[in-house]
Amino acid sequence: MTNISLDSVGNFNHRPRAQLGHLPTPLEAMPNLGKALSEAELFIKRDDCTGLAMGGNKVRQCEFYLGEAIAQGADTVLITGAVQSNFTRTVAAAARKLGFECHIQAEKRVSHTSSLYYHSGNVLLSRILGASISSYHEGEDEDGADKQLEVIAAELRADGKKPYVIHLGPDHPQIGSLGYIVAADEIIKQANELEMQFDKIVVATGSGATHAGLLFGLRALGNQTPVTGICVRREKALQVPRIAKHCDNIATVLDIENPVSLTDIIINDDALAPGYGQINDAVLEAIELIAQNEGIILDPVYTGRSMAGFISLAKQAISGEKLLFIHTGGQPSIFGYEDDLKPILSKNID
Ligand SMILES: *Cc1c(COP(=O)(O)O)cnc(C)c1O
Numbered sequence: 001m002t003n004i005s006l007d008s009v010g011n012f013n014h015r016p017r018a019q020l021g022h023l024p025t026p027l028e029a030m031p032n033l034g035k036a037l038s039e040a041e042l043f044i045k046r047d048d049c050t051g052l053a054m055g056g057n058k059v060r061q062c063e064f065y066l067g068e069a070i071a072q073g074a075d076t077v078l079i080t081g082a083v084q085s086n087f088t089r090t091v092a093a094a095a096r097k098l099g100f101e102c103h104i105q106a107e108k109r110v111s112h113t114s115s116l117y118y119h120s121g122n123v124l125l126s127r128i129l130g131a132s133i134s135s136y137h138e139g140e141d142e143d144g145a146d147k148q149l150e151v152i153a154a155e156l157r158a159d160g161k162k163p164y165v166i167h168l169g170p171d172h173p174q175i176g177s178l179g180y181i182v183a184a185d186e187i188i189k190q191a192n193e194l195e196m197q198f199d200k201i202v203v204a205t206g207s208g209a210t211h212a213g214l215l216f217g218l219r220a221l222g223n224q225t226p227v228t229g230i231c232v233r234r235e236k237a238l239q240v241p242r243i244a245k246h247c248d249n250i251a252t253v254l255d256i257e258n259p260v261s262l263t264d265i266i267i268n269d270d271a272l273a274p275g276y277g278q279i280n281d282a283v284l285e286a287i288e289l290i291a292q293n294e295g296i297i298l299d300p301v302y303t304g305r306s307m308a309g310f311i312s313l314a315k316q317a318i319s320g321e322k323l324l325f326i327h328t329g330g331q332p333s334i335f336g337y338e339d340d341l342k343p344i345l346s347k348n349i350d
Pocket of ligand 1: 057205329330
């Protein structure tokens, strides 16, 4: 068993990092789901339990973004995302904890008629956290959204503030990915403690920061477990080069060779239709199945979809195979999507 430490992953330990998460997160068995589905043994990494303001994968990413913001002497953090973005809510919380102001740009990526979508869930939490919020109406337009955020940053600078902008476009290095190198290290150690090896790890792939960081981290730490990214935002043909680019960027940031080859990038977009943030039957089934077998809550945008992908892989797995699902969080958005969910659950709720 290889035991490469994080110290030897380039300049990883010299990157600025703010401690924000409750880490390591638990890694648990899902015996009931396993029995219900397949001959395989199913496990879950509880990154919904990262702690800060209802947790999720963005807490790990924020440790490195906010660390950088502190290193640059910033006083205000700016972030853009979908209206029900977990990232913007988590940045708002991280900013408060570390003494920053926070501005959120909410993009209308999904057209919605429900007022809950615009006011409840993550939006409500961001308001409680005291973030200022502006809206951006162009839907799927990463470059445009990043540019508009720069306009707001320029206004803040003119007012004497020191803004730090978290860009989401793939041309900017996703330093949040470094948080998933930490997760990779935890998974390797937890598997060692359990005296086992996973045959497959399954994770949602959206911006790709989580997927790229996890894959890069495993390979850099000498672990070859296959990682399947389940598309939640764009199709496979677009997601593969995106992950490859993120991995190149991480290698540059850490000043090491990129240990991820193109064949390492496994992407599955079978559960993506009809598109980002839009529920389908497989997503609903996944949400109900895991809640009713394991008492675990998933969200309708990300983990419901990645679990739908995990379920179909678990059904195809052979006896004794060990599959790990990364629960990336997102539960607050359930309340923003309540109107979409209720009428279509198998037992309708009033
Ligand atoms: C953002 C998010 C993802 C996707 O993570 P990326 O790093 O953007 O690929 C998955 N699950 C949840 C709950 C998220 O909020």
